[in-house]
Each structure stands twice: as structure tokens, then as C-alpha cells.
Amino acid sequence: MSLIATLARLEAVSTGRAQPAATVRHRHLSTRPLVFVPLITAGEAGAPLGALVGTDRDAPRLLAVPQPRDRDLRFAFLAELADVVLPYIDGFADVVEPAERSETDPETGKRVKVEVELCADAPQLIVPSRAGIDLVRLLGRSTRFRRTAEQDPETPFPAPPRVPLLGRWLTHFGERARVPGSSLLLAMTDVLGRHWATGQSSLEDQHLGALLAWIAPPEGRSGAEAAQEAELARDAAGQLLCPPAGPATDPAFDNRLLAPAIERYDRARTALAAAEDGLEADDRLGALTAAEREIRALVASRTRPTWDAVWQGLDLLRELPEGSRVEERWTRDRWSFTGHRDRVASGEPPQPRRDDAVTAANKLATREREQSRLEAQEALDDPLVMAARRLSGEAFAGEVVDVVMAYSESKRPSPRPLVTVRTDDGPHLGERARAYRSLGGKPQTVEFVGYEDGPEGGLLVLRVLDRMGRGKEPEPGSVPEKGDRLCFTLFEHEPRGGAKLPDPEETPWTHGGPPGEEPAPEPADQVTEEDIL
């Protein structure tokens, strides 16, 4: 955390309100995001208890699993979830625009432009917290290898149709969320925490209710008070007034409300199974429905406050103007979405459990590249982020006090004007260090020549190196003028990736060697008796 961010937190403590940590919005927000507020059962891996899901803030779809340990009910939940999520995703898959992509021609080996489709927009999934992203990934993992009766009539416990497809999409969203700056799947606490500094630690910012209490405290109350209440206040029955954003539930809720309700449901189900005649069965079916309705009401009562909080967070974020380079990053998300759409359509098998060496190395390289791109773009979009970079000596801003025309020493002299800039910042400039400024959205490179009157004077002499056109005289507007206020960065605006990795067929033996024949589709997880405890 930079000192500027620390200062913002301290100001938040003293004013009782969260302070801005950004002046623009650094993440894309869809006009129609799909909000997903899941709950899980404690102690079991990927056993959903219920969820609220939908694109309409006033009409979420409530899903509940009255007995989370029952495999059939779990599948029913996933099938219902697929009924909401997949049509939403499909809605973006068909609206395309033409785009170009460079590919290697298999015959000549040259890079050529290929005309391809790019989805005009992409779906966006929003979960309350970081743990929600992990759950999306876990649900993806637990369902993408499942087999439906259609795929494999022999499979014991076939999954409902479309559930494996849901798993592949959730896996894709979960993987994409690991790429810095991506917005296909966002955790509300992360995005809010990026834009506001609260008067509590980043650990405590993981609580969505407390975070929102700092950003938008209720009338007449301080953020600290409201946040503490959101964290801890309980009603007379010992239940949290602001339930945790999940997916884990509060143990007090599990023990006092949920466990008895599930027990009643189990009893009603056993009673129904033991019914001896139609009349009795009718009665007992009524009891079972009532028990199920009770659990649904419990799930709704714990998810609805979080659902409303997520939408409140979206409202707050929409008030911020979007950063100018956010759109560019969203285009990358659209490419990612289009790519996965194509892989699904072409019948590729689900994402493997473990990536091969080349895929894994590529993923890591992408994440590193996107991380440095994100850092550069956020700074260029947002003076507050740039201020932190200036403080750390990675950028400097100042006024141009002198411009002297000069030329390079070559057969065809090109303009190399010398610009003197007065700055209060202390950039870490080495001899002939490069710095960059944004000129019409493109980076212009300058070279550090020296200090006019020693390092303490704050007068830097810089030589402009490019973006001045081809002629002897620089193009108008391409050279800074006296009196201009400029900001230079020592980091590149468009970071380059590392060396290209070999194709999978060329994997060196140190990394397992080339993959063998067409890999067999991975088998589904073995179903064991133990799945149902």
C-alpha cells in the first residue's frame, strides 16, 4: 500500500467516511450484469445451500437446496442455475462484429491478418466477495466433468443436461478472474475496495456490509459505527442483522435455524415415503412442501440483504466516470469470451484438471503482462494513482520552462529537441533513462540528458526521441511548448510481453515433452457412496 493510500485510510478514520482511492472507475461495468449471491453448506466441498441470481435487482431468482447432502437436489439446483446463467450468456454469443486477428499461416509460417468474429459485448458475473469467485471456480470444477445421460447412457447418477456446460462456463469465468484488470467476473468487495479507502484494515474490508457502511454511512452516523454494527449486531434470537456475504453462513444461523429446518424437512420426507395411502400421502406432501418453503425462506432471508448490498455497490460505482482505458481492457474480456464461445461450439472437451506446461506458462505470462498493463493504464487514467507513482519516483510532472531545437547527428538529421522541465517530484532517473508521456493516446519517448543545475534544482533536461513525424521539422503539436504542464512516466505505457513460448508440440522434455496422441477426454470424478454421507 502506498503512503497516499495509507493517508486516505487515516483521513477516513478521522472523518468517519471512506475517502476516494480513485477518481475514475477502473473496471468495466456491464449495463446488464448477472448478480450471483451463493450460499454453501459448512464443511462440505461445493455443496450449495442456495443462491439468489438474476439481472433484475427487483426480481432475483431464488434457488434453494433443502437437503444439501442429497445429490439429486444438488443437481436440481445446478440445473436451475444453468437455466438462468446459460440463457444470459447465450444472449451475448450471437451479437458479433467483424474484427481482425493476426494468426500464423500454417503453410508459409508468416503472420497474417484473419477476419474473425468478435462478440459485441460480453456477459458479466458479479459476486459479493472474493470467496464467491472461489466458489464459482469450485462449482465449475465440480460440474464440468459430469456426464449427462445423453453423453453416456451408462453413467451412474447422470447430470441434468446443460449442467456440464454450465461448469465449463463457470470455469472460464473463474480462470478469467485471475487475469488482472479483467471484468468478466468481479467480486464487489474487491471493486469497492479499489475505489474507496475505508478507515479499517483491508482484512476487514472483505466484509461487504462493513465496507458499504464506510462508503455510504446511514444519515447522521459515522462509518466506523455503522461498519461495526454491520459486522457484529445481532437480533434478540442471536442472528446477525447483516448476514455475512457468503458463501459461508454464520455458524449461529446454521446451528439455530438451518439445522432444525433441515431436520424437519428430512422427517417430512421420510414420513412421506412411509405413507400408506393416497390421503395420508397428500397430507404428508403438504408437510414436506411446508418444510421446503421454510428452508427457502431462510435462504432468502440470508441472501437478500447481500443481494441488495451488491446492487447498492453497483450504484455507487456507476457514479464514477469510467477510466478512458477501461474500454480497451473490456475488449480483451470480449476476446476471451468469444474464444471460449468458439471452443464450446467446436466441441472441444472441458478444460483439463491440470494445464499442460505450455498452457500454464502462457497463462502466467498473460497474467504478468496484464498486471503491468493494468498498473500503467490505471496511472494514466487517474491522477490519484499517478500521484502514488510520482511519490515513489516512477513518474514526474512539471512545467516546461524551455525548449531548444536540436538535431541528431546523422546523414539525414532528424529533430531531437531538448526540453527543460521544472518539477517538484524526485524521479529516479539514471543516465540516459527513458521516460514516456502520453501524446494523443500514444506514448512519446524522451531521454534524460541531465540536470540543469544539479539534482536538487528540480530542472530536468530531456531529449524528445520520437512521434514527431518523418520530416526535418517536427509536426505541429508534437513537441512540448514552454508553459505546458506535462507528466512523464518512467514505466512503459504499453508493456511488452516476454518471448513467445513454443507451441505445445514443441514442449521441451524438461517440461514433460510434447503431449502424446489426442488426449483422451478426462473421466468424470468417480462417484462413490461417500458422496452422500
Place this chain on the structure above:
Amino acid sequence: MPAKALDARALAALAANPGCRRRAILDGAGVNKAALAGALGSPSAFGQSQFALVRGNAFEAKVKADGGTELLRLAHEKLDRGSEPPAEARVPDLTAQGPQGRTARTELALREAAGAPGAWTLLDHPMLALDVAGSPAFLEPDAVVVHPDGSWTVVEIKSFPLLDGAADPAKVGAAARQAAVYVLALEQVAARVEPAPRVRHRILLVCPKDFSNLPTASAVDVRKQRAVTARQLARLTRIEEIADALPEGTCFSPDLPAEQLTRAVEAVPAAYAPECLSACELAFHCRDRSRAEGAVTSLGRPVRAELGGLTTVEDVLAAARGEAGDPDDPAVAALRRAAALRAEALGTASREVAPCP
């Protein structure tokens, strides 16, 4: 109010914050901190869902079923492939009266196993004593395995899943820190046996496989955690020293009125940091105090580290505004620079003129 024994989890947490005298003395005295926090008016938020409890117990029972056949098979496969497979394992009865009795019984069983090498022995819920800041803590690992070569392995059974061979790193880390405490305690026992058996530094972490209830295991190297814990435990201020500094007649009974209790608790200094929230029952109380004092550590340890000698929110803000502090102090100078840059950035943003096009 019965004394609450120190467990490995508490010790690992204590070792994570060795400067906290409050925690050291309360734990050392066996005070039930959850009850104390309730009496102070800042109840802890710890609790375990009965679903997790049931599942955890069912899993542990399954792992240890049939005299630990499955557990020993995993230990053989993951840790000790060179030795003979465990066909006939000894599972000594460790029941005894009280923690001291159980510790003695465990030590006896370990000595017996050392006296008759060449076989596998499984100790189900043994009890180990560890000297912590001058008072003994009794620890109960899930199991300890004695290998045919006479070496000992700590077994940790957890109910979080090992998914495609990988588990949640935070949970594995917690398990490793906990196991490191057991390794330390076992080493103390081993030092008393002649010749001293080797305590293995790779523990066996047993977890459910993927989405099933089938056990699978992984060897986890806890050398680092062991070294850290050993150092922190050695650094712990001796409890008598803390107790000597207390006013005469200090009592932490949760039956006392809240005011008196608060005074008693306040008599011992705490070292609150946000990490305490997930490790200590008293954390909410300490957080309230820390916030009321305006301590910058309540925003996180790294924040404190950045600010040099300035420890309260108002000090820092006054220094940043130029109302206080020595401008030659590098921390103060950096703060003023940060404050100026921040004000400039926010000012330009509100005028909607981007300084850096």
C-alpha cells in the same frame, strides 16, 4: 469456571503475535477468553457450524477405521515407501486419567514402540506436553505414527478437500503451523528417550479427495513453521514476569462486573493487529481499545511500519498537514509530500482537468 487448556491452534496464534502480553497471560492462566470477551461486552464471533463438526468427525472416524489401516497405508505410501507395508500395526490404548496421566501414557507407548522397532504403531489422539512461557500446555494431535525405523510422524486430519492434488493454501498453512507445534512437543519427548528417535519434519496431512469422503494424503514439510514457532515460543515473555507486573489481586473471572473486568484486562498491554480478528476471541475488545486510542496499527501492521515513529492517527494527520512533526524526519517529509500530491490529484480531478493527458 474451568480452566481452558492451551491447544495447538491457540499456540500457533500466540506464536504469530508473540508481543501480545494479554494473550500470553490469559492463555497461560487458562482463562476462557470467549466467556471473558462476552463479559466485556465484545463477544467473539467464533463458532463452528454443526454441519462442519459432523462432517469433520465423520471423516476422522473413517480415516481411523479398522485400526487405522487406511491411515497407515497413506503414511506408508506418502512418507516411507522403502519400509515394509503396514500389515500388522500396533494401536496401543492411551486412555488414562487427566491430561498428566494421558501424557505419561503416551510417553510410555512411544517408549515401548522405540523398544521394539520394525513395526508400525499408530497412536490415536495421544497427549503431549509442551512448556509454553513457563507453564505446561497439553496438546492432542489427531494421531502420531511410529515408523518401522523408529521415527515419528505427526498426522493432521482436516476436512477441507484436496482438489486435484491441491488445497486452499491458507488452510494448509494453518494446518502446518498447528502440526509444527506438535512436532516441537514430540521432539521434547524424543529427547528423553535413549537413543532419541527422529521426529520427521514432513507431516502427513489427510484430507478428503475432491468432492468425496475418501481420504487422501499429502506430505507437508513443516521445517519452516517449526523453526518460526520454536523461535516465537522462546521469545514469549515468561508469564511470571507479566504476572509480577500486574497489580495485586487482579482477577479475570467473567463473573466480575464489566467495569472491573475491563480494568483488569487493561492492566496487561495487548498488541492488537487486524490479523487477531481471525485468531483471538478477545480481538473485538482489543480492536475497540486500539481504535479508541487512534492507533494506526488497527489499520494493519504494514501501515504502522510505513509511518516510522508516528503511532496515532491524529499524530500522522497533523504531521501530514504540517501542524506538527519535524520536517527533517524522513517519515514526516514523505507524509507531507504524499498529502500534497494527493490534494493536487483530487483537486485537479474535481476541476475535471486531467494533468496527465
